[in-house]
Amino acid sequence: MGRVSTGPCNSFTEGDNLAVLAGLPAASYDLIYIDPPYNTGSAFAYRDRFAGHQAWTAMMRPRLEAGRRVLADTGAVFVSIDDHEAAHLRLLMDEIYGEQAFLAQIVVNLNPKGRQLGSGFATSHEYLLAYAKDPRKCVLDASSADLVVEADFPLVAEDGRRYRRLPLRNTNKKFNPLTAPTLHFAIWGDPDTGEVRTTPFPGAVEIKPVFGDGSPAVWRWSRPRIDERPDDLVCRRVRGVAGDRIDVFQRDWRHPTGGARRKKLRTIWLAEEIGSTDTAVAELKDVLGHVFESPKPTGLVRRILDTMPDDVRVLDYFAGSGTTGHAVALANAADGGRRTCLSINLAEPVRAGSNADLAGYRTVADITRARLQAVAARVEGATYAELVEAPRQARRADS
Incomplete structure (x- = not known):
């Protein structure tokens, strides 16, 4: 079956992903997310069915290689996996993408209560492996605006803006007058008014960067940058190991000029931040x-x-149930983005007697397509003709 539209930003192809990937142009996608079968004991739905870790890697290797071929040099790939194959997947990804392309192995807390069935520990997490196609060109920004909260910025300026104080001196001792001599210089500040300048002024005292133990340090900002942003700096009296001293701090604003603030992503993603398997079932339902x-x-x-x-x-x-396409539609609706998504799924029969079977779905691919169509109708306002007639005509053309 050929590719059909399932809404303004989504398209769907039914078929063996290895065959479909072979027909896609090289470097034609910027981001890949996949949630492959976890090899928990059941047979794979793909033609190359075997058993055990060796069979799983044999199934995954050509599909990961094919995915790398269609990934842009600036792109990144994320793969969900659990404990059964996490180690084998890491080795595969290192081999196919290169160890230097590794970005992170993220712990994803999808089941906060933990799985209560069986013996042993109540597993509450899976993993997400992230790799770049080319780490020198990758445009991935491992940060998020959603993690920034007001509590991180406890101070309020006279104009109502929230901020926090960060030391202007570099707190990393790898940066010192020997390694960064141009950033070791004196500035002047008045601890009573908080004013800071690079040149002397009435009431100011000379301030040199030092660590808490009194050893020489360097500033994070150059002289020209201090001259450009003096109102973003303040000097204060602080108590150090050797007694009181005067130090300079940056006013780090909650809403900085020139763009939204972002916070670096941790390598543990909690269910309360991204949702859980339970919330995923609810949103699909x-x-x-x-x-x-x-x-x-x-x-x-x-x-x-x-x-x-x-x-x-x-x-x-x-593609499974179509979560990725659903998420792309929601993200575009939220920020006006122009993301597009191609979902690929095999026509794997649903389990006899399952909820899907009782609802009339013949294959998992039928579920993927139906979900993307329903999302397009609800989130993107796609018409009946776009969602039903166009795919129906495409299917006729392929048959």
Whole structure:
């Protein structure tokens, strides 16, 4: 079956992902997210069915290689996995993308209560491996605006803006007068008024950068930058190991001029931040019904999307229930982005007697397509003709 539109930003292709990937142009996608089968004991739905870790890696290797071929040099790939194959996937990714392309192994807390079935520990996490196609060119920004909260900025300026104080001196001892001599210089400040300048003025005292133990340090800002932004600096009396001294601080604003503030992403992502398996089931049920056992939450994919520009071309070739396409539609609706997504899924039969079977879905691909169509109708306002007639005509053309 060929590719069909499932809304303004989403398209869907039914088929073996290895065959579909072979037909895609090289470097045609900026971001790949996949949630492959975890090899928990059941047979794979793909043609190359075997058993055990060796079989799983044999199934994944060509698909990861094919994914790398279609990924842009500036792009990144994220792969969800659990403990069964995390170690093997890490070795595969190192081999295919290169160890230097590794960005992070993120712990994702999708089941806060922990799995209560079986013996042993109550597992509450999975993993997310992130790699760059070319780490020198990758545009991924490992930060998020959603993590920035007012509590991080406890001070309030006279004009109502919130800020926090950061030392102007570099607190990393690797940076010192020997390694960064141009940043070791005297500035002047008045601790009574807080005023700071690079040249003397009435009431000011000379201030040199020092560490807490009194050893020489360097500033984080150059003289020209201090001259450009003197109102973003303040000097204060502080208590050090050797007694009181005067130090200079940056006013770090909650809403800086020139763009939204972002905060570096940690390598542990909590369910309260991105959603859980339970919330993922609920959001799928809201648009389609309870037809898939363990979907990923859209919040997980939206956090990944937030690390890339808002016009990325996204690819998910283990599309499952269609979470990635759903997340792309939600992200575009939220910020006006122009992201697009291609989802690929095999026509894997649903389990006999399952909720999906009882709801009339023949294959998992039917669920993917139906979800993306429902999301487009609800989130993007797509018309019936766009969602039903155009795909139907495409199917006829392929048959």
